[in-house]
Amino acid sequence: MMLHSAPPTPPGSAPHSLLRDLARLRDQVPDCRVAAYCDLETRLVLRHVSAPGIRQETLDRLSAEAQQGFALRQAAQEALPMAYPPISTEAEDIRLIDDGGVRLFLRSPDAPQDALLLLCASTESAMRLRPEAIALLHRLQGETPGPGPA
Amino acid sequence: MTTHPARHLPDMAQDSPLLRRLRALAAPPSRQHPALPERILHHIDTTILPRALILAVEGAPLARFDITQRALLRMEGPDGALESHEFNSAREAAPRFAETLLRLSAHVPDHARITLTAEARPLRSATTQCSAALLQEALAGLAAASPEEALTKACASALARGRLEGETGHITCDGPRPELYPVAEVALSRLWQEQQHRAPQAQPLPAGKPLLRLTQLSAASSLAVVSQRGNHVALLLPPEAAELLARHWQRGTA
Numbered sequence: 001m002m003l004h005s006a007p008p009t010p011p012g013s014a015p016h017s018l019l020r021d022l023a024r025l026r027d028q029v030p031d032c033r034v035a036a037y038c039d040l041e042t043r044l045v046l047r048h049v050s051a052p053g054i055r056q057e058t059l060d061r062l063s064a065e066a067q068q069g070f071a072l073r074q075a076a077q078e079a080l081p082m083a084y085p086p087i088s089t090e091a092e093d094i095r096l097i098d099d100g101g102v103r104l105f106l107r108s109p110d111a112p113q114d115a116l117l118l119l120c121a122s123t124e125s126a127m128r129l130r131p132e133a134i135a136l137l138h139r140l141q142g143e144t145p146g147p148g149p150a
Numbered sequence: 151m152t153t154h155p156a157r158h159l160p161d162m163a164q165d166s167p168l169l170r171r172l173r174a175l176a177a178p179p180s181r182q183h184p185a186l187p188e189r190i191l192h193h194i195d196t197t198i199l200p201r202a203l204i205l206a207v208e209g210a211p212l213a214r215f216d217i218t219q220r221a222l223l224r225m226e227g228p229d230g231a232l233e234s235h236e237f238n239s240a241r242e243a244a245p246r247f248a249e250t251l252l253r254l255s256a257h258v259p260d261h262a263r264i265t266l267t268a269e270a271r272p273l274r275s276a277t278t279q280c281s282a283a284l285l286q287e288a289l290a291g292l293a294a295a296s297p298e299e300a301l302t303k304a305c306a307s308a309l310a311r312g313r314l315e316g317e318t319g320h321i322t323c324d325g326p327r328p329e330l331y332p333v334a335e336v337a338l339s340r341l342w343q344e345q346q347h348r349a350p351q352a353q354p355l356p357a358g359k360p361l362l363r364l365t366q367l368s369a370a371s372s373l374a375v376v377s378q379r380g381n382h383v384a385l386l387l388p389p390e391a392a393e394l395l396a397r398h399w400q401r402g403t404a
Contacts, residue, residue: 093366098361
């Protein structure tokens with residue numbers, strides 16, 4: 001079952017529409033195992049698609065890693081000296097790479113509580129999905145419908 | 151006379167170490183395609199006029215390389231084109247080219263018949279050209295990388311380095327940009343705190359498995375944190391060095 005029990009509906013998206021978008025995103029590269037939408041404040045995966053199936057413990061771990069990763073990023077950015085102004089970007093990302101593959105976590109600076117989580121076999125695959133994932137993030141906020149940057 | 155030396159040795163010498171060595175030298179390599187990247191690099195390094203180099207396996211075209219003036223302009227691999235103008239620099243593009251070459255090599259079956267055919271083609275402009283030397287460097291980096299090697303290479307190009315002793319929480323920093331030490335210290339302190347108060351579900355990995363966390367902080371700096379057995383190393387890297395570390399790390403841990 002893909003949906004968690006009584007999950008909150010993500011902003012700007014009907015549940016089935018978001019699941020469809022996540023499935024479309026995941027299907028773009030064959031080695032993407034999981035695409036998930038996560039509330040970082042509650043560390044809760046609200047929607048996800050995966051193949052093969054994924055255990056709840058793994059989803060919990062992914063959302064915890066994403067929350068910790070973005071907290072680490074924010075703390076590090078705040079410690080940057082003036083000569084290194086934080087990069088202005090349409091999406092912040094964190095990559096975790098180990099022998100299990102690549103976890104790519106993305107969030108918009110305008111809605112930092114929402115994140116997309118992708119679990120891929122290679123960093124190349126994850127980065128190939130990145131533009132479309134950012135476009136999906138923006139669509140969820142109702143900002144920039146349409147395809148992402150090339 | 152250019153015939154095979156082993157064929158002219160007397161039968162009585164067939165088992166001698168010298169003969170075995172000669173046979174090994176004369177025999178074709180047991181796997182042909184580890185040499186495939188080198189063969190393609192040789193074409194790149196010797197081609198002046200615009201050419202399309204077609205790689206075919208058992209007669210079926212698998213990839214195409216656009217070459218001119220001893221540089222690779224563009225490569226079209228089996229899983230989609232890699233346009234050179236998508237990249238900001240040749241140094242950024244080379245690892246992608248090298249990775250695709252290695253992937254091609256891995257997918258070619260043992261003893262498959264490989265042909266490389268160069269065809270004349272119109273000159274096309276390109277903003278990025280990968281020289282054979284640059285590709286060779288990227289290939290060597292990818293082929294040799296273990297997690298430790300990847301980390302060692304990245305340390306050499308780091309703007310600042312920080313180390314956290316997992317037992318004591320003690321942090322030390324060094325590197326050419328002292329103004330970035332606080333960034334490494336903040337990142338490592340945070341990891342130390344998390345380590346002390348980690349909830350069971352937040353345990354990122356079984357102890358001992360190396361993990362790389364990577365994120366770009368500013369236009370000129372990315373943060374890479376390598377964790378293993380409760381010890382952590384934080385590196386402030388130029389973004390292109392961080393990308394190289396990501397690729398080497400992935401190959402080293404795969």
